[in-house]
Amino acid sequence: MSLSEKNLAFVMHCGEMGSRWGFNRTIGQMCGLLTITKEPMTANEIADTLSISRGNVSMGIKELQSWRLIKVHHIPGDRKEYYGPAGSIWDMANRVFEERKKREIDPTLSLLRDNILEEAHTDDERFAQQQMQEIHDLLETVTKWSAELQRLSPEQLQSLMKLGSGIGKVLDFKDKILKKPGKSE
Amino acid sequence: MSLSEKNLAFVMHCGEMGSRWGFNRTIGQMCGLLTITKEPMTANEIADTLSISRGNVSMGIKELQSWRLIKVHHIPGDRKEYYGPAGSIWDMANRVFEERKKREIDPTLSLLRDNILEEAHTDDERFAQQQMQEIHDLLETVTKWSAELQRLSPEQLQSLMKLGSGIGKVLDFKDKILKKPGKSE
DNA sequence: ATTTAATTTCTGAAATTTTTGAATACTAAA
DNA sequence: TTTAGTATTCAAAAATTTCAGAAATTAAAT
Numbered sequence: 001m002s003l004s005e006k007n008l009a010f011v012m013h014c015g016e017m018g019s020r021w022g023f024n025r026t027i028g029q030m031c032g033l034l035t036i037t038k039e040p041m042t043a044n045e046i047a048d049t050l051s052i053s054r055g056n057v058s059m060g061i062k063e064l065q066s067w068r069l070i071k072v073h074h075i076p077g078d079r080k081e082y083y084g085p086a087g088s089i090w091d092m093a094n095r096v097f098e099e100r101k102k103r104e105i106d107p108t109l110s111l112l113r114d115n116i117l118e119e120a121h122t123d124d125e126r127f128a129q130q131q132m133q134e135i136h137d138l139l140e141t142v143t144k145w146s147a148e149l150q151r152l153s154p155e156q157l158q159s160l161m162k163l164g165s166g167i168g169k170v171l172d173f174k175d176k177i178l179k180k181p182g183k184s185e
Numbered sequence: 186m187s188l189s190e191k192n193l194a195f196v197m198h199c200g201e202m203g204s205r206w207g208f209n210r211t212i213g214q215m216c217g218l219l220t221i222t223k224e225p226m227t228a229n230e231i232a233d234t235l236s237i238s239r240g241n242v243s244m245g246i247k248e249l250q251s252w253r254l255i256k257v258h259h260i261p262g263d264r265k266e267y268y269g270p271a272g273s274i275w276d277m278a279n280r281v282f283e284e285r286k287k288r289e290i291d292p293t294l295s296l297l298r299d300n301i302l303e304e305a306h307t308d309d310e311r312f313a314q315q316q317m318q319e320i321h322d323l324l325e326t327v328t329k330w331s332a333e334l335q336r337l338s339p340e341q342l343q344s345l346m347k348l349g350s351g352i353g354k355v356l357d358f359k360d361k362i363l364k365k366p367g368k369s370e
Numbered sequence: 371a372t373t374t375a376a377t378t379t380c381t382g383a384a385a386t387t388t389t390t391g392a393a394t395a396c397t398a399a400a
Numbered sequence: 401t402t403t404a405g406t407a408t409t410c411a412a413a414a415a416t417t418t419c420a421g422a423a424a425t426t427a428a429a430t
Binding site for chain 2: 375376377378379380
Binding site for chain 1: 189191192194195198202205206207220221222223273274275278285288289292293296297300303306307308309310312313316317319320323326329330333334336337341344345346349350352353355356357358
């Protein structure tokens with residue numbers, strides 16, 4: 001199992017970006033490799049292709065599964081496990097996004113909630129609390145919004161994405177349109 | 186300069202989240218501290234408050250400045266530098282987002298572009314290239330979109346964010362409304 | 371110019387993270 | 401039950417990152 005020069009370059013790039021994307025080098029490489037490889041690969045093939053230890057691959061697989069980025073395939077009469085991407089590119093991006101939200105936003109949101117509930121005593125605390133409130137509100141909006149996006153049908157999403165600079169126009173219309181009953185929130 | 190228990194908890198939390206947010210513990214703490222502290226602080230105050238070395242603070246400041254998250258204040262007749270947040274919470278979130286895009290997406294986008302330009306020779310390469318094309322298109326859409334969002338006025342953004350589940354409805358209307366001329370892309 | 375106050379850079383030590391590879395566990399077939 | 405093929409675990413080694421503190425630098429004040 002050896003990669004063409006270009007494909008190798010891509011896989012290595014994934015490794016280098018790995019840590020920025022939330023995992024480590026090896027896992028980034030594995031993810032990249034499985035994404036551009038047509039047929040699912042065995043753990044040993046992965047290890048050989050990337051020149052890393054078998055144990056490392058095993059850990060990497062576990063991690064990628066916890067991100068729900070890869071899935072296992074089986075071939076009848078063969079007891080090896082074959083790994084491939086868990087879905088489309090779009091699916092994978094969504095998973096990464098979701099998982100990162102869980103790790104990067106949710107814990108902070110929860111801490112902020114607790115903190116905001118308590119009463120501020122000093123002036124310093126009052127100012128701090130205001131700031132925390134703002135952070136909280138911002139994170140909550142983002143959270144709600146991403147949940148909203150995930151709820152849209154693929155067509156709607158497509159439509160929204162393609163909107164581009166049209167978004168401003170549509171927003172302006174929105175006010176006129178949504179003059180239905182009263183409160184909605 | 187000592188922090189109340191609650192504020193300390195927040196600052197330490199920022200430290201723990203630091204690496205997930207793209208910097209390291211110390212820098213996370215510094216960022217949190219400066220954000221909830223009303224008055225700008227000197228490097229020494231920061232070092233004392235967080236019990237870290239003066240040199241470390243200096244490096245942290247440089248890093249936070251490269252993220253454009255803090256700015257310097259001067260007090261007439263005082264040659265120390267005072268550091269405070271570079272803008273509102275919203276501004277800061279934007280900066281982090283922007284900066285991370287620059288670090289996490291742009292390099293990949295550029296690699297993918299190069300890769301896609303070349304011609305695929307083998308079947309494996311063809312498949313790989315298809316996948317890369319998809320990743321590329323996705324990242325480009327995200328990029329364009331975030332640029333679009335940044336172009337909106339704060340009011341429009343507010344409006345968009347508050348939309349929540351209304352987004353679906355608005356999208357449906359959009360098709361009817363935008364039945365202007367023909368192509369828009 | 372010299373002194374003084376401040377900031378920045380640098381180095382190696384410490385802490386943390388990643389990786390390996392041998393030992394162990396698992397599982398299906400013989 | 402045993403064996404063979406496979407996957408997983410985990411302690412130790414390697415690599416990387418972070419950090420304190422000293423030395424160097426810069427800039428203001430005298």
